Every structure is written in C-alpha cells, then in structure tokens.
Amino acid sequence: MSIFSTLEISGSALAAERQRAEVVAANMANAETTHTAAGGPYRRKEVVFSSSGNMPFRMMLANFRTLGFHPIPAVRVARIVDDPTPNVMRYEPDHPDANKDGYVAYPAINPIQEMVDLMSAVRTYQLNASAVTASKQMIQQALDILK
Amino acid sequence: MNDISNPMVQMLEKFLTLASQRHTLITSNIANLDTPGYRTRDFDFRGELKRAISTDYPAMTPVAQAVPGLLERPDGNNVNMDRESMLLAETQLQFNIGVQLIRNHFQQIMTAINEGGKR
Numbered sequence: 001m002s003i004f005s006t007l008e009i010s011g012s013a014l015a016a017e018r019q020r021a022e023v024v025a026a027n028m029a030n031a032e033t034t035h036t037a038a039g040g041p042y043r044r045k046e047v048v049f050s051s052s053g054n055m056p057f058r059m060m061l062a063n064f065r066t067l068g069f070h071p072i073p074a075v076r077v078a079r080i081v082d083d084p085t086p087n088v089m090r091y092e093p094d095h096p097d098a099n100k101d102g103y104v105a106y107p108a109i110n111p112i113q114e115m116v117d118l119m120s121a122v123r124t125y126q127l128n129a130s131a132v133t134a135s136k137q138m139i140q141q142a143l144d145i146l147k
Numbered sequence: 148m149n150d151i152s153n154p155m156v157q158m159l160e161k162f163l164t165l166a167s168q169r170h171t172l173i174t175s176n177i178a179n180l181d182t183p184g185y186r187t188r189d190f191d192f193r194g195e196l197k198r199a200i201s202t203d204y205p206a207m208t209p210v211a212q213a214v215p216g217l218l219e220r221p222d223g224n225n226v227n228m229d230r231e232s233m234l235l236a237e238t239q240l241q242f243n244i245g246v247q248l249i250r251n252h253f254q255q256i257m258t259a260i261n262e263g264g265k266r
Contacts (some may be wrong), residue, residue: 002167003170009171010174020181049181051182073178075178120181124181127177128178131173131174131177131235135174138242142246145246
C-alpha cells in the first residue's frame with residue numbers, strides 16, 4: 001500500500017466515470033434511432049460499476065500472504081447492460097420502420113435522466129481529479145524532505 | 148539512537164505512514180462512490196497512531212473496517228461525498244504538517260553542522 005497506488009485507484013475511477021459519460025452520450029445521440037445493426041430500435045445502455053477488491057477469499061488470502069496487506073479496491077466497469085424498459089411506440093405510418101399497424105418503436109430514453117446521469121459522472125470525475133491533485137501534492141511534499 | 152535519527156523523527160515517520168495509508172483508503176472510497184454495494188472503509192487514526200508509537204517496530208498496516216452510521220443509498224453504497232472530500236483535505240494537511248516537522252528537524256541539525264564551523 002504505497003502512496004503511488006492512490007494514483008492508480010483514482011485513475012481507475014477517472015476511466016470508469018469517463019466511460020459512463022461516453023455511454024450517456026451514446027444514449028442521447030441515439031435517442032431517436034429506430035434502426036440498428038442488431039435489428040429493432042437502439043436499446044438504452046447502462047454501466048455497472050464493480051469494486052475490484054471484491055475477490056474470493058482464497059485470492060484475498062494469497063494477496064495478503066504475498067503483499068502483507070489487504071488490497072485497496074479500485075473501481076472498474078464490470079459490464080454494460082441494456083435497459084429493459086419497453087420501447088416507446090409512436091404512430092408514424094409513413095416511417096420506413098413502421099410496423100403493420102403504423103407504429104414505430106423508439107428507444108425509451110429520457111433526456112432528463114441522461115443529463116442527471118451525466119452531471120453525476122462529471123462531478124465524480126472532478127472529485128477524483130481533486131484526489132489525484134492531493135496525492136501528487138503529497139508525493140511532492142515527501143520529495144521535498146530531501147531538499 | 149543518535150541525534151540525527153531520534154525518537155521524534157521515528158514518530159513522525161509513523162505518522163506520515165499512517166496518513167498516507169489513510170489517504171489511500173479515502174481515495175479508494177472516492178473511487179467507489181458509484182459502486183453498488185460498496186461500504187466506506189476507514190481506520191481510527193488516533194488509535195492506530197497511539198498503537199504505532201507505543202512500539203519500536205515500524206508502523207503496521209492498520210486494518211480498515213467498514214464505517215458505521217453512514218446513510219445507505221438504495222443500491223447498498225454508503226459513501227458520503229462530503230465526508231470523503233473533507234477527510235481528503237484533512238489527511239493532506241496532516242501529511243504536510245508531518246513533512247514540515249521532519250524538514251524543520253533536519254534543518255536544525257544542518258544549522259548545528261554549519262554554524263559549528265564558523266567563528
């Protein structure tokens with residue numbers, strides 16, 4: 001557990017939050033996409049974060065024996081899942097993707113929800129960036145003992 | 148034991164080690180701000196410092212425990228952003244104090260060395 005590992009931990013969070021912001025951007029960009037390569041309308045995506053310290057007991061014990069301390073959990077994007085919310089059906093008989101009743105399936109994307117998610121990601125990114133600044137300052141201070 | 152590495156420097160070294168270990172835990176809590184099911188982890192700084200300076204051995208890694216009494220979100224995460232950012236600043240300042248005290252101590256020795264040669 002060295003002070004340099006804090007940079008890795010904060011860095012993992014920066015990467016994860018950036019990916020979350022990217023997914024939100026993709027959701028907003030595809031809010032009106034009715035046609036995808038997989039067929040059907042675009043499905044809203046969500047990221048699932050997981051703490052990398054959630055390891056099985058055996059691995060934890062092995063780590064403890066080799067390193068002599070508990071690993072401090074960083075964060076990672078475990079997977080990106082599709083939102084199961086059903087599609088929104090709109091009556092547009094002239095649309096090329098309309099079904100036989102004249103309804104078009106649009107992805108269920110709420111711009112407010114996406115904006116809130118984006119803001120949350122940005123704020124968390126900023127907080128982690130402050131943590132990086134703090135760690136850097138502490139490392140610099142430790143080096144200054146030599147001066 | 149001599150004048151250059153006296154008990155105060157050893158004590159400050161333990162203080163700095165503990166401060167940086169706590170800093171690591173806080174950054175980890177901040178990194179897991181949005182991880183479902185994650186519990187805030189911390190250790191009792193005062194208690195660990197007392198324990199560390201009561202022995203002659205180098206500082207042991209304290210055991211981090213889940214912090215009780217924090218409000219839990221529906222996803223099982225109980226990281227409080229305000230608590231963590233406040234502790235981040237606090238630990239950073241604690242670390243700075245330790246570094247300044249060590250520097251001050253070594254500067255005193257340097258002064259003693261330099262001034263001794265002057266007439």
